[in-house]
Amino acid sequence: MKILRLLLIVICLSFVNLTFSNSGSIEINSDTIVDNNVGRMVFLKDKLENQEKGLDYMKKIDAFILKINNNKIILTKVKRKVLLIQDKANTYDFKKGQNISLKKSVFEIKLVLEYFLIKIKKWFENIEKLKQLKIKERKKISKNIKSVYYTTYSAVSTKKIDSLINLVKNTEINSVTIDIKNVNWYVAFDMSDYKFDRIKSISNGIIKNPKKLIEKLHNNGIYVIARIVVFKDNLLTSTRPDLSIKWSTDKKAVWYDYKWKKYLDPSSKEVWDYNLNIANAAYQIWFDEINFDYIRFPTDWKISKTYYPFSSTILYHNPKLWKIVAIDRFSNYITTKLRELHPNIILSADVFWLVTRWDMLQIWQNLESFLIYFDFVWPMVYPSHYWANFLGFKQPDNHPYEVLQNAISSSNKKINKLNKEIKLARIEKRKIKINDNLTTDISFEKIEKIDKSKLRLWIQWFSCTRCKGATLYNRKKFRKQIKAIEESWLNSWWVWSSGSNYYYNRYNK
Numbered sequence: 001m002k003i004l005r006l007l008l009i010v011i012c013l014s015f016v017n018l019t020f021s022n023s024g025s026i027e028i029n030s031d032t033i034v035d036n037n038v039g040r041m042v043f044l045k046d047k048l049e050n051q052e053k054g055l056d057y058m059k060k061i062d063a064f065i066l067k068i069n070n071n072k073i074i075l076t077k078v079k080r081k082v083l084l085i086q087d088k089a090n091t092y093d094f095k096k097g098q099n100i101s102l103k104k105s106v107f108e109i110k111l112v113l114e115y116f117l118i119k120i121k122k123w124f125e126n127i128e129k130l131k132q133l134k135i136k137e138r139k140k141i142s143k144n145i146k147s148v149y150y151t152t153y154s155a156v157s158t159k160k161i162d163s164l165i166n167l168v169k170n171t172e173i174n175s176v177t178i179d180i181k182n183v184n185w186y187v188a189f190d191m192s193d194y195k196f197d198r199i200k201s202i203s204n205g206i207i208k209n210p211k212k213l214i215e216k217l218h219n220n221g222i223y224v225i226a227r228i229v230v231f232k233d234n235l236l237t238s239t240r241p242d243l244s245i246k247w248s249t250d251k252k253a254v255w256y257d258y259k260w261k262k263y264l265d266p267s268s269k270e271v272w273d274y275n276l277n278i279a280n281a282a283y284q285i286w287f288d289e290i291n292f293d294y295i296r297f298p299t300d301w302k303i304s305k306t307y308y309p310f311s312s313t314i315l316y317h318n319p320k321l322w323k324i325v326a327i328d329r330f331s332n333y334i335t336t337k338l339r340e341l342h343p344n345i346i347l348s349a350d351v352f353w354l355v356t357r358w359d360m361l362q363i364w365q366n367l368e369s370f371l372i373y374f375d376f377v378w379p380m381v382y383p384s385h386y387w388a389n390f391l392g393f394k395q396p397d398n399h400p401y402e403v404l405q406n407a408i409s410s411s412n413k414k415i416n417k418l419n420k421e422i423k424l425a426r427i428e429k430r431k432i433k434i435n436d437n438l439t440t441d442i443s444f445e446k447i448e449k450i451d452k453s454k455l456r457l458w459i460q461w462f463s464c465t466r467c468k469g470a471t472l473y474n475r476k477k478f479r480k481q482i483k484a485i486e487e488s489w490l491n492s493w494w495v496w497s498s499g500s501n502y503y504y505n506r507y508n509k
Contacts, residue, residue, distance in 0.1 A: 147175035171507035185235035323364030384464035
């Protein structure tokens with residue numbers, strides 16, 4: 001039995017990173033539970049190297065050990081066992097132990113190893129189930145999203161988070177979208193532990209512990225989306241004005257719109273990598289989906305007086321549609337790189353409402369390009385944004401069902417046309433066109449048929465105070481939007497409220 005005790009001590013010590021001091025105290029590294037490189041089962045491996053059955057069980061133990069990946073849950077469970085054998089480990093006469101003959105049968109050693117295999121399996125059972133559950137939920141829920149928008153400040157409000165949890169428990173809502181780089185341009189949490197290239201993120205530190213926040217949301221069955229504003233960025237345009245859109249008059253001063261908002265040059269690869277790094281960090285923190293907004297050029301004020309310092313090559317080769325080319329190349333680059341880092345990452349992008357009907361040459365967005373690269377595309381089809389007499393309605397805001405139905409129908413026509421083009425490109429073995437005059441960088445080998453479920457819709461929550469003749473938004477008008485979506489065989493929608501205030505009575509249970 002003494003040999004069995006020795007084996008138990010050595011195996012337990014191999015599971016945690018321990019240091020025994022002269023005083024008999026024990027130190028446990030809470031960041032790394034298992035050191036896979038030092039002291040793992042050295043004692044047993046030396047004694048069992050010629051025993052085939054023993055080595056087989058040793059490999060099984062190694063396989064389980066490798067599954068322990070800095071998980072502090074394991075630490076709390078193992079710590080008790082370690083403390084129980086602490087005295088034995090400190091007082092054991094190892095010199096004497098080394099002289100003990102290990103002529104015990106393989107059967108006895110097998111019992112010891114199987115005992116620990118059972119223990120390890122038990123420790124990991126709940127953790128592995130949790131991991132698998134999250135992966136299944138991500139794949140399942142990503143196609144059936146009913147999300148609400150939360151500002152960064154709302155995300156750190158206990159009252160707001162509790163309200164969100166109650167909303168999810170009692171209604172059809174199952175997701176939240178949180179700003180992590182929003183119109184304030186700062187990153188919402190510290191990213192100093194994550195890789196950045198030449199541009200380092202600057203955090204305003206609003207979200208102190210994003211992992212804890214996401215864990216709480218996940219534990220309540222909430223799918224969590226990170227929203228990143230890309231090219232509209234007052235902060236980076238101030239710290240790196242060389243990356244900014246300039247006034248064409250002198251090509252030095254940073255351009256701004258009528259609200260004094262500034263934009264980065266969408267052709268700058270440094271800007272691409274900066275946003276890529278933020279997305280990479282957010283995914284590692286365990287956001288379920290990364291959403292990009294403001295993948296576009298500015299629209300307001302003196303657009304004719306803009307100068308783009310990084311766009312000369314694209315402009316030279318595509319003088320008429322060079323801005324769509326720039327957006328297409330950014331989309332291709334950032335989705336490709338992120339999928340290389342995380343093959344299962346889910347990426348989405350927001351687009352203007354009119355992109356569902358035609359190319360938006362004001363902001364240079366093309367729906368087909370976004371559908372090719374991103375997993376999901378979110379048109380912001382708020383009825384209040386459409387002009388008077390659209391579809392023959394004096395005030396489109398009063399006709400949400402018809403407006404959304406038209407947006408979906410127009411999008412489906414574009415998707416059907418794009419799928420025909422993809423099929424033709426495959427036959428002709430060439431790159432894919434995203435409109436009659438523009439070929440994207442992606443070839444037929446990298447793209448499959450576009451599913452119409454890729455389309456998700458931002459829907460309106462607010463009443464339009466500037467819309468002449470518009471009635472107040474209520475449950476009836478709100479549900480008409482959802483009716484149009486569901487009748488079009490789509491399952492996902494996204495609600496925007498700038499103050500993150502949502503009423504239960506507008507949702508179904």
